[in-house]
Amino acid sequence: MGVTGDRFRHEALGVVFQVREDRLSVLLWQRAFPPFADAWALPGGRLLSAERLGTSASRHLAAKVDIPEIAHLEQLETRSDPVRDPRERVLATAYLALVTVGAQPRLPADTAWHPVDALPACAFDHQSIIGSARERLRAKLSYTNIGFALAPETFTIAQLRDLYAAALGHEVSATNLQRILTRREVIEPTSGLSRPTSAGGRPAALYRFVSCSLVVTNPFAAFRPRE
Amino acid sequence: MGVTGDRFRHEALGVVFQVREDRLSVLLWQRAFPPFADAWALPGGRLLSAERLGTSASRHLAAKVDIPEIAHLEQLETRSDPVRDPRERVLATAYLALVTVGAQPRLPADTAWHPVDALPACAFDHQSIIGSARERLRAKLSYTNIGFALAPETFTIAQLRDLYAAALGHEVSATNLQRILTRREVIEPTSGLSRPTSAGGRPAALYRFVSCSLVVTNPFAAFRPRE
DNA sequence: ACAGGTTTTCAACTATCGGTAGATAACTAC
DNA sequence: GTAGTTATCTACCGATAGTTGAAAACCTGT
Numbered sequence: 001m002g003v004t005g006d007r008f009r010h011e012a013l014g015v016v017f018q019v020r021e022d023r024l025s026v027l028l029w030q031r032a033f034p035p036f037a038d039a040w041a042l043p044g045g046r047l048l049s050a051e052r053l054g055t056s057a058s059r060h061l062a063a064k065v066d067i068p069e070i071a072h073l074e075q076l077e078t079r080s081d082p083v084r085d086p087r088e089r090v091l092a093t094a095y096l097a098l099v100t101v102g103a104q105p106r107l108p109a110d111t112a113w114h115p116v117d118a119l120p121a122c123a124f125d126h127q128s129i130i131g132s133a134r135e136r137l138r139a140k141l142s143y144t145n146i147g148f149a150l151a152p153e154t155f156t157i158a159q160l161r162d163l164y165a166a167a168l169g170h171e172v173s174a175t176n177l178q179r180i181l182t183r184r185e186v187i188e189p190t191s192g193l194s195r196p197t198s199a200g201g202r203p204a205a206l207y208r209f210v211s212c213s214l215v216v217t218n219p220f221a222a223f224r225p226r227e
Numbered sequence: 228m229g230v231t232g233d234r235f236r237h238e239a240l241g242v243v244f245q246v247r248e249d250r251l252s253v254l255l256w257q258r259a260f261p262p263f264a265d266a267w268a269l270p271g272g273r274l275l276s277a278e279r280l281g282t283s284a285s286r287h288l289a290a291k292v293d294i295p296e297i298a299h300l301e302q303l304e305t306r307s308d309p310v311r312d313p314r315e316r317v318l319a320t321a322y323l324a325l326v327t328v329g330a331q332p333r334l335p336a337d338t339a340w341h342p343v344d345a346l347p348a349c350a351f352d353h354q355s356i357i358g359s360a361r362e363r364l365r366a367k368l369s370y371t372n373i374g375f376a377l378a379p380e381t382f383t384i385a386q387l388r389d390l391y392a393a394a395l396g397h398e399v400s401a402t403n404l405q406r407i408l409t410r411r412e413v414i415e416p417t418s419g420l421s422r423p424t425s426a427g428g429r430p431a432a433l434y435r436f437v438s439c440s441l442v443v444t445n446p447f448a449a450f451r452p453r454e
Numbered sequence: 455a456c457a458g459g460t461t462t463t464c465a466a467c468t469a470t471c472g473g474t475a476g477a478t479a480a481c482t483a484c
Numbered sequence: 485g486t487a488g489t490t491a492t493c494t495a496c497c498g499a500t501a502g503t504t505g506a507a508a509a510c511c512t513g514t
Contacts, residue, residue, distance in 0.1 A: 006274065006275060007237075008236075008237050008274065009233075010237070047235065047307075048233060050309050051309070053305060080279045080281075091237060093307075143449070156491085157492085170452070171452055172450045175491095176472065178492080179472080199489060200480095200490075201481055201488090201491070202490050203480070204490075204492090223368075223369060223391060223403065223404060223407070223502095225398055225399075226469090226502060384463085403502060405463080407500085410500085410501095426460060427509095427510055428509080428510055428511070429460080429510050429511095430509070431462055449471095449472075450473095451473090452473070453472095453474085
């Protein structure tokens with residue numbers, strides 16, 4: 001009671017995912033100075049005095065990395081290991097950020113995309129944070145409409161299949177994907193058709209996501225009676 | 228670069244749930260002084276300089292409320308609204324804590340259990356945090372074995388049904404519950420039988436949870452091929 | 455001991471979900 | 485046309501989970 005409590009630095013980190021060339025990739029920048037010189041780190045930075053964590057994450061991403069295309073941002077978890085930063089104690093709240101496939105944001109010279117299954121040496125606890133973010137993304141792909149934040153405005157089922165396969169890390173059946181997402185009313189057909197490729201083949205119908213804000217579509221309905 | 232960053236107070240809060248008299252209840256203490264005098268608040272307190280958030284939550288719960296019976300503790304989310312505390316800015320990381328049914332921890336005079344569907348006026352953003360915690364608990368009950376942290380060592384299916392019904396907020400069929408949790412290998416029968424009640428009736432088999440650490444038992448398997 | 459009441463347990467029925475396979479449709483190139 | 489290619493659809497089927505009702509195992513009162 002009345003004791004002066006300790007105060008802590010706090011940072012917001014962004015795990016920015018984008019599917020690039022059929023591989024789930026994360027945005028990292030390469031540190032020039034110790035600690036962890038030459039290692040790769042998640043974008044982020046200090047929380048300011050009047051700022052919420054979510055806006056801080058947005059600000060650091062938008063300013064340092066020029067990404068206005070972030071289609072989804074959600075809080076992941078807060079890391080509090082006292083020695084996660086060897087210089088001084090810094091709490092870090094990680095956010096999951098998703099960028100639409102095909103977007104090509106300009107990047108600073110020290111910044112690059114890395115496929116998540118071929119990560120370089122990472123600074124601090126960032127590799128483990130990326131692991132948590134992957135888990136979250138995989139889970140939400142299967143019970144929410146979060147795919148809207150990875151997919152373009154309109155897309156064919158084949159494109160969506162490749163996107164889900166990259167993000168989930170295993171093969172996905174186009175037939176199944178189309179039926180399930182349509183039944184859940186996550187996606188709907190538009191009137192458009194895709195240009196057939198030069199190799200021929202039937203033109204594909206173009207779909208879109210029904211909603212562009214997060215909706216839980218497959219509630220774990222266990223133990224609930226059918227009224 | 229090199230700018231002196233701001234530092235913040237940080238607190239850990241515990242949303243402690245227990246099923247009491249067939250109602251999901253949360254532990255709250257009544258504030259004596261402003262701000263929010265007389266309103267009810269979640270237990271918790273300051274993060275210390277060498278402490279992780281999880282241990283801070285445990286410490287505050289164990290010290291202030293005498294609960295060594297916390298069977299499960301997990302991080303929920305971090306609240307960062309700059310004015311969530313009118314005195315000064317305090318970041319708060321909330322934890323979900325579960326107490327076994329039947330445990331009767333000694334409580335300080337200002338502390339009491341409140342059914343979550345009849346909450347009193349709450350201080351700060353605590354009511355909304357309790358809402359988040361309920362959501363998390365409900366979701367995890369349906370796809371993990373988290374019930375182990377609410378149930379006693381051994382129990383009958385009827386007891387477990389009442390427990391799930393209280394935590395989920397809707398009726399639950401004992402038949403269904405028994406079949407599903409057994410098939411998922413979440414619970415298993417012991418050799419014991421319950422004493423029949425004075426009213427008569429067949430004695431019930433006693434079950435136990437197979438594991439007392441969190442296991443995901445119903446992965447959202449959507450889109451995964453059957454190898 | 456037996457009837458009637460109570461609680462538990464189990465088996466059968468059913469709907470839905472989602473993975474699979476194969477047929478059919480719609481296009482290109484030759 | 486014919487062959488090749490891609491997309492789409494239907495039918496099948498197993499697993500999951502909600503529902504129902506019967507049978508089992510206990511009590512009490514007569």
